[in-house]
Amino acid sequence: MSYIQLTYGDLILPALLVVMDGALSLVLRLNLERQLAIATVRMVFQLVLVGYVLTFLFAAVSPLWTALAAIIMVLFASREIVARQKRRLPGIWSYGLGAGCTLIAAGIVTMFALLTELRPDPWYHPRYALPLLGMILGNTMTGISLGLDVLTNSLVRERAAVEACLALGGTRYQALLPIARDALRSGFMPIINSMAAIGLVSLPGMMTGQILAGVEPVDAAKYQLLIMFLIAGGTGLGTLAAVLGGAHLLTDGRHRLRLDRISTERSG
Numbered sequence: 001m002s003y004i005q006l007t008y009g010d011l012i013l014p015a016l017l018v019v020m021d022g023a024l025s026l027v028l029r030l031n032l033e034r035q036l037a038i039a040t041v042r043m044v045f046q047l048v049l050v051g052y053v054l055t056f057l058f059a060a061v062s063p064l065w066t067a068l069a070a071i072i073m074v075l076f077a078s079r080e081i082v083a084r085q086k087r088r089l090p091g092i093w094s095y096g097l098g099a100g101c102t103l104i105a106a107g108i109v110t111m112f113a114l115l116t117e118l119r120p121d122p123w124y125h126p127r128y129a130l131p132l133l134g135m136i137l138g139n140t141m142t143g144i145s146l147g148l149d150v151l152t153n154s155l156v157r158e159r160a161a162v163e164a165c166l167a168l169g170g171t172r173y174q175a176l177l178p179i180a181r182d183a184l185r186s187g188f189m190p191i192i193n194s195m196a197a198i199g200l201v202s203l204p205g206m207m208t209g210q211i212l213a214g215v216e217p218v219d220a221a222k223y224q225l226l227i228m229f230l231i232a233g234g235t236g237l238g239t240l241a242a243v244l245g246g247a248h249l250l251t252d253g254r255h256r257l258r259l260d261r262i263s264t265e266r267s268g
Contacts, residue, residue: 003213015040057126066126070107070133077102077141084145087152088263089249097245101144105238106136109230117226132230135206139191139231140238147187147239151246152262154179162257172251180243187239191232198228 018040025032057065081098088094110133114120120128155162158179165175198204199221206227210220250258 061125063124066124066129069130073137074099074103077137080141081145085149090261090263093249098144101238101242102140105234106133106140109136109234113230135227136231136234140234142190143187143235143239144242147183147243148246150186151183151243154182155250166255172255176247180247183243184239191235195228
């Protein structure tokens with residue numbers, strides 16, 4: 001397998017396309033040039049940094065370093081989940097639920113792929129484990145964010161209906177079931193849309209990267225199918241765990257709705 005290597009100098013010409021976007025923003029008075037500049041600097045810094053970090057990890061091939069990198073990725077995913085919530089659970093639950101669900105779902109699915117399909121030697125080799133975890137984590141994070149956001153907002157909006165069901169003798173699970181279903185549908189929708197459009201509307205980044213690196217297109221498609229199956233499984237597990245966990249936290253053992261456990265709505 002051979003691929004065309006790029007130098008940093010090769011990236012100067014494509015970077016002018018971003019400069020063109022900034023010029024368009026100035027000419028059209030979009031006021032996006034500052035955000036574009038910051039996003040570009042962040043992207044360059046983050047990708048170059050992660051490139052050097054992965055080079056070190058690939059050379060070390062240490063289970064401890066791989067586990068540490070995976071934990072850091074999960075913590076950042078948890079922070080992103082919390083940041084995207086309009087209404088948040090209080091205290092440690094705000095981060096704990098997101099981190100726990102992403103860790104369980106992405107961890108189980110990644111281990112499943114490493115131990116049964118890819119089987120690298122050693123199984124924790126960061127060249128396989130970390131990219132796989134990253135792809136599953138990113139999509140699982142999106143599903144969990146959407147699921148929790150719909151759950152909390154719907155509970156506030158449908159409070160009267162939920163409390164009426166509870167007052168008539170329904171259990172907390174019966175009262176929250178319609179809302180939980182809507183939350184799960186929202187969490188599943190991005191991956192369903194992605195699977196429906198892939199190949200016809202878009203070629204995914206991993207498949208494109210493999211083809212550019214010299215892999216046969218059919219083999220690249222097989223790898224992409226494996227990744228999509230894993231992402232779908234991780235998103236489903238993570239969203240289900242987050243929605244059920246959130247529904248459990250927002251009710252109590254006496255079948256009462258506990259909206260006091262949701263923080264006030266954030267402005268903006």
